[in-house]
Amino acid sequence: MARDVVAAIRGAGADPRLLSTGPIEGVEGLDALAGDVPVVVDDRSLTAAVDGVVESFEADDARDAVAVLMADLPLATPEAVGRLLDADGDVVLVPGRGGGTNAVVVRVDGFRVDYHGVSLRDHRRTARDLGATVGDVDSFRLSTDVDEPADLVEVLLHGAGAAADWLVDAGFDVAVDDAGGRVRVTRT
Amino acid sequence: MARDVVAAIRGAGADPRLLSTGPIEGVEGLDALAGDVPVVVDDRSLTAAVDGVVESFEADDARDAVAVLMADLPLATPEAVGRLLDADGDVVLVPGRGGGTNAVVVRVDGFRVDYHGVSLRDHRRTARDLGATVGDVDSFRLSTDVDEPADLVEVLLHGAGAAADWLVDAGFDVAVDDAGGRVRVTRT
Numbered sequence: 001m002a003r004d005v006v007a008a009i010r011g012a013g014a015d016p017r018l019l020s021t022g023p024i025e026g027v028e029g030l031d032a033l034a035g036d037v038p039v040v041v042d043d044r045s046l047t048a049a050v051d052g053v054v055e056s057f058e059a060d061d062a063r064d065a066v067a068v069l070m071a072d073l074p075l076a077t078p079e080a081v082g083r084l085l086d087a088d089g090d091v092v093l094v095p096g097r098g099g100g101t102n103a104v105v106v107r108v109d110g111f112r113v114d115y116h117g118v119s120l121r122d123h124r125r126t127a128r129d130l131g132a133t134v135g136d137v138d139s140f141r142l143s144t145d146v147d148e149p150a151d152l153v154e155v156l157l158h159g160a161g162a163a164a165d166w167l168v169d170a171g172f173d174v175a176v177d178d179a180g181g182r183v184r185v186t187r188t
Numbered sequence: 189m190a191r192d193v194v195a196a197i198r199g200a201g202a203d204p205r206l207l208s209t210g211p212i213e214g215v216e217g218l219d220a221l222a223g224d225v226p227v228v229v230d231d232r233s234l235t236a237a238v239d240g241v242v243e244s245f246e247a248d249d250a251r252d253a254v255a256v257l258m259a260d261l262p263l264a265t266p267e268a269v270g271r272l273l274d275a276d277g278d279v280v281l282v283p284g285r286g287g288g289t290n291a292v293v294v295r296v297d298g299f300r301v302d303y304h305g306v307s308l309r310d311h312r313r314t315a316r317d318l319g320a321t322v323g324d325v326d327s328f329r330l331s332t333d334v335d336e337p338a339d340l341v342e343v344l345l346h347g348a349g350a351a352a353d354w355l356v357d358a359g360f361d362v363a364v365d366d367a368g369g370r371v372r373v374t375r376t
Contacts, residue, residue, distance in 0.1 A: 157306070157309065
């Protein structure tokens with residue numbers, strides 16, 4: 001999934017970096033990114049580690065915006081990331097299902113993240129408290145993160161990258177339960 | 189939810205009609221639409237009833253496209269519906285979660301729907317078999333249908349219409365489970 005997100009960011013013309021809790025060399029799936037993308041290793045909590053990146057952006061006069069995308073967005077495409085980077089707002093927020101924040105663009109100083117609880121609502125409030133304008137992006141692809149087995153149906157139906165390929169190679173498929181007509185994921 | 193969808197369609201400059209299994213007068217929630225929007229009553233299955241609408245469009249020389257939106261899309265906005273109506277393609281498909289089809293635009297003769305099973309995949313195949321070009325719209329708002337209690341979180345967080353108002357009036361709210369950090373819907 002991280003490879004799909006990195007490819008989408010690069011396809012949108014931006015410079016991806018990977019924030020990781022540890023070195024990625026030798027880690028299945030991630031190893032392919034070693035040497036391909038700069039890796040920032042930070043073993044703190046997600047919130048603290050992302051804030052570290054946001055703070056480093058504030059200190060970098062050569063950059064005027066930073067975008068933070070979760071790595072479990074395997075439906076991300078260059079087009080969807082392009083819409084994110086082009087969206088208006090001092091802070092741009094993309095919701096995940098259940099109140100999460102799948103992506104954020106920060107163009108002002110002082111914004112800090114908090115991924116606990118209903119993070120989207122907290123991020124909106126934080127931005128408003130700063131007097132920052134808040135934009136959003138209406139994207140199924142960016143709002144679809146993978147938390148539960150049922151989410152793999154979305155990857156199989158709409159993915160076209162490394163994650164979808166991995167699922168197919170591993171024998172995953174979409175099946176319809178004839179009784180209820182519900183769609184579920186199966187593995188042979 | 190149907191009122192929100194009707195308002196979004198109208199806000200996008202199109203002419204909404206409501207396809208219903210029966211008269212809406214006196215039906216809680218829907219009664220407000222009586223006299224406000226033309227109602228087509230058809231008590232057949234969803235697939236047969238929608239095909240009836242698509243067929244009547246083919247016979248109407250004054251119209252060159254018909255859009256069919258499910259009525260349980262309470263996050264729909266005029267902007268999102270506008271993107272749907274502007275999307276390129278002889279057939280435009282908007283997925284729902286789990287392989288459903290939340291919206292379809294038909295600009296060719298001969299296309300028929302089938303909402304059983306993985307309808308999005310079937311609709312793609314039907315369009316290709318016709319030699320029709322297939323477009324899509326990447327929209328969290330249009331891809332969010334309401335099937336399960338957890339989906340109400342999305343309405344409370346992102347809705348701004350009649351469905352969200354109803355939920356708030358009825359005492360629904362979003363809560364965070366402190367133990368797991370998961371977001372859920374509560375009712376007081």
